[in-house]
Amino acid sequence: MLRSMYSGISGLKNFQTKLDVIGNNIANVNTYGFKKGRVTFKDAISQTTAGASTSTDTRGGTNAVQVGLGSSISSIDTVDTAGSLQNTSRTLDLGIQGDGYFIVKEGTNNYYTRAGNFYLDEEGVLVTGEGYKVQDINGSDIQLNIAALQSFSIAQNGDINMVTTGGANQVAATIALAKFSNPGGLEKAGNNLFQESVNSGAPQIGASGTDGRGTLSSGRLEMSNVDLSEEFTDMIVAQRGFQANTRIITTSDEILQELVNLKR
Structure with a gap:
């Protein structure tokens, strides 16, 4: 053939x-x-029908004779450039201006996401639309005391500033961000989530605004980079x-x- x-x-x-x-x-x-x-x-791979030869005193060298046998997939990359931020004016919509990822947990499994459309469940726990729990810089779930909550805001450094019904101000938690040495090596897990792989590097977890993780922008969401x-x-x-x-x-x-x- x-x-x-x-x-x-x-x-x-x-x-x-x-x-x-x-x-x-x-x-x-x-x-x-x-x-x-x-x-x-x-x-x-190419089929070599004749190998290369070196030059001699009477004749010059010749190149190899090879016939290509088609092509193959080299890679399917994830292009991790930032998407534009869309204004939503909703406090719990968070966009990242930088290289960081939100950390969310289901059971004992950590996942990472750039989609910051978060919600409070019936117990005041900060979750994604699928119920994954958003993590703070201590690796704990973020839970607000709804009974004593009058209003709250989220700062660029991830601090959730809460005003209680008594008028007191306090920082309820600090949202954590993770940074990877090779974010293109993260594996897509569905539901806008990524998971760590052997080639992504370990997550470097900390507060936003530190070590290049980027800053948070409340009231905005990152759009697709398509x-x-x-x-x-x-x-x-x-x-x-x-x-x-x-x-x-x-x-x-x-x-x-x-x-x-x-x-x-």
């Missing part, structure tokens, strides 16, 4: 994966804190690449048909 046919098949698979990633990006264009994906390709114009352009490129590889397979099939028809 022709090598070109299998090269075309590898191209079809790769561009299908690229279209899958683009489709997921577009589907999450309005998902708070979403980080888009990116596919990169690499060439597959650029629709870029995604549609990539979609056109992937579509044309897919079509070109189908043409390779069609042409290879026509050649094989001619070989079959040699004996009539």
